[in-house]
Amino acid sequence: MAVSPNQFDRYAEAIPGLGRDPAAVRRRIEAAEALLERMFVVPGLNRPVGLDSIVGLVPVIGDVITAAMGAWLVWEARNLGMSKFQLARMAGNVGVDTLLGAVPLVGDVFDFAFRSNTRNLRIIRRHLDRHHPATATIDGEVVR
Structure with missing residues (x-):
């Protein structure tokens, strides 16, 4: 089922943090980085x-x-x-x-230290x- 951009925008407005606006993208990217x-x-x-290190x-x-997962951050940046x-x-x-990171053992240590995200x-x-x-944002609150 294809969703038009207008339908996506309506759905995105109903779900907090899913919009295309820069503030929503920033919150999504910061949450993804914290998780990774x-x-x-x-x-x-x-x-x-x-x-990132565990997986x-x-x-x-x-x-x-x-x-x-790292490529998704790049895709979001492209959309900005x-x-x-x-x-x-x-x-x-x-x-x-x-x-x-694909190198056995050495790559796992590298993943722990490099933090590309x-x-x-x-x-x-x-x-x-x-x-x-x-x-x-400062400490999770939007600065105006």
Whole structure:
């Protein structure tokens, strides 16, 4: 069943956080990054870990899944109208994370340290702060 853009916009307005506006995209991307990179803290190390590191432990399939999740952030950035250079940097971060993350054992340590999704979130935040300043947040509250 195909959904027209107008129908999507009506559905998106009914569900909080699903819209195409920059503030909704920012909330979605920040939530996704927190899930992928900072879901919980490893006791003793005091280092946050997320689904990217955990799912990446599964050989091949885990790396494909984490690459797809990282690519989703790049897709959202494309929908924001970010420059090709910024998108290329973000895709490069995901690519490096995927390629080096695929190496057994060494890749798992690399996934733990590199955090491509956090790097990509920084690029997106910079863009949003410059081009959509009304979406800026401090401690989860919108700053106007």
